[in-house]
Amino acid sequence: MRYMALIYNTEDGEPNPEVFEAYGAFTQEMVAKGIFVSGDALQDSHTATCVSVRNGKTNLKDGPFAETKEQLGGYYILECANLDEAIECAAKIPGAANGTIEVRPVLAL
Amino acid sequence: MTRFGAPDEVLAHIYRKDASGVLSVLISQLRDFDLAEDALHDAIAQAVVAWRRTGPPRNGAAWLLTAARRRAIDRIRKSSRARDDATQRLLLAQLENQSQANEEDQPIPDERLRLIFTCCHPALSQEARVALTLRTLCGLSTQEIARAYLVSDATMSQRIVRAKAKIRDAAIPYEVPEGPAQAERLSSVLDVIYLIFNEGFAATEGESPTRADLCIEAIRLGRLLYQLKPHPESGGLLALMMLHDARRGARTDSFNEYIPISEQDRSLWNQELIAQGTQLLHFCLGQKRPAPFQIQAAISAVHSEAAHAEDTDWPQIAGLYRALEEATPSPVVTLNRAVAVAHAHGTAKGLALLETVAQDLDGYQPFYAAQAELLRRSGQLSEAATAYTRAIDLSTNTAERTFLIKKRSEITAQA
Structure with a gap:
């Protein structure tokens, strides 16, 4: 079963090399275990634009969907046996140590 | 009449004794809570008719399991998913295989431990864990659970539906x-059982009988868990619930007013339950893995040993609260330790310890009730009256509130 791990963290300045390294190690571990499907880091939320279409008119809003302290900063798609395995993986994502990881099963179509 | 009794009686007995066991096996085989529940209800309806005609079978639980599985196969076949979905086809094949075996000759496996751990999974909200556990393991109806938790049937039904959907999806x-992971997950299971117990214990008898029944259900769950997985902390929780429940009859007077332990008529305590709880606790403590529920049970056991309130071994209770504070530091534990210290080593020492958590417990009703009592004992009557007023304003339980108002009027009369 596929799960998406959405990584929410505070955006405090320059990303440091240790964090990059930690993410690299986590990704390698997931690849080695055959769990990794995909994953990306996002640019800071000041680059976000919200798009909605109402009555045929496209509306734009500068900034992220919700103005919260912790912002979506990246994600992984992981192939796990069940929610317990997905939670175990999510707990190892470096961002879990200071932010929050939302784990959601991917809808199988 | 056979030696098993009338079929309907047997069925009622099986339902109380075995329904959760049969359900636990069905969920394991069907991997679907709703389908398992529906199939079991079908099988029970079938049994009511069949057993009247043929008399009850030798192994009623196995009969129900076999019948429920057949009904589940029918239900899966009828649904459109079975034709298009490879997983469903595989499941059907497995179920049909299981149906070939002659189960009536064998005891059915017990999957209730898996059911408990799943219902108490920490990925579900605490409210959902409680509701699902009462529904599937205790066999309470959604209406009964709704009444016990003072919410509407619709709210409770939605809570259970959502929890089952999350487990599946x-x-x-x-x-x-x-x-x-097991220790953490066991602790979640123990917390759910204790929550159910406390919900029942906090309610006074007249208020809502259904809520008092929650204590019985919680103790039953505690016994089941300890029987299936005899961990010392599971035993500690069971002992704690038994020791608390032993005092049920003495906790309220005939006007349904709350009576604190110091003023209870100890002849009303259930000595048999106290003996059982104490024996279990000693056995668990003997395994040398003390943890919060065992320590709390030990505190309750020390109270139970005293024939009169004055005989209470307060220094030992204060020491046990110190151990509990080390195991799970929290201002509420410190509050309880302060009360024990006041008894054991003097009111002034208790009040001083209480002061250390005053800020943390701002707005917490039991803090003001304890503070009022200690102030009253040390003769600071006007301060005591102020604390009683705070406690009364914050009280949500009628019996407790009445008790506090009585206490306050006693000291205002004195002053």
């Missing part, structure tokens, strides 16, 4: 976790 495994 997020693939919460039907497993007892292994390795280091």
Whole structure:
């Protein structure tokens, strides 16, 4: 079963090399275990634009969907046996140590 | 009449004794809570008719399991998913295989431990864990649970439906976790059982009988858990609930007013239950893995040993609260320790300890009730009256409130 791990963290300045390294190690571990499907880091939320279409008119809003302290900063798609395995993986994502990881099963179509 | 009794009686007995066991096996085989529940209800309806005609079978639980599985196969076949979905086809093949075996000759496996751990999975909200556990393991109806938790049937029904949907859709495994995760997950199970117990224990008898029944259900769950997985902390929780429940008859007077332990008529305590709880606790403590529920049970056991309130071994209770504070530091534990210290080593020492958590417990009703009592004992009557007023304003339980108002009027009369 596929799960998406959405990584929410505070955006405090320059990303440091240790964090990059930690993410690299986590990704390698997931690849080695055959769990990794995909994953990306996002640019800071000041680059976000919200798009909605109402009555045929496209509306734009500068900034992220919700103005919260912790912002979506990246994600992984992981192939796990069940929610317990997905939670175990999510707990190892470096961002879990200071932010929050939302784990959601991917809808199988 | 056979030696098993009338069929309907046997059925009622089987339902009380075995329904959760049969359900636990069905969920394991069907991997679907709703389908398992529906199939079991079908089978019970079938049994009511069949057993009247043929008399009850030798192994009623196995009969129900076999019948329920057949009904589940029918239900899966009828649904459109079975034709298009490879997983469903595989499941059907497995179920049909299981149906070939002659189960009536064998005891059915017990999957209730997996069911408990799944219902108490920490990925579900605490409210959902409680509701699902009462529904599937205790066999309470949604209406009964709604009444016990003072919410509408619709709210409770939605809570249970959502929990089952999350188990299915997020693939919460039907497993007892292994390795280091097990301790954390066991603690979630114990917390759910204790929550159910406390919900029942906090309610006074007249208020809502259904809520008092929650204590019985919680103790039953505690026994089941300890029987299936005899961990010392599971035993500690069971002993704690038994020791508390032993005092039920003495906790309220005939006007349904709350009576604190110091003023209870100890002849009303259930000595048999106290003996059982104490024996279990000693056995668990003997395994040298003390943890919060065992320590709390030990505190309750020390109270139970005293024939009169004055005989209470307060220094030992204060020491046990110190141990509990080390195991799970919290201002509420410190509050309880302060009360014990006041008894054991003087009111002034108790009040001083209480002061250390005053800020943390701002707005917490039991803090003001304890403070009022200690101030009253040390003769600071006007301060005591102020604390009683705070406690009364914050009280949500009628019996407790009446008790506090009585206490306050006693000291205002004195002053």
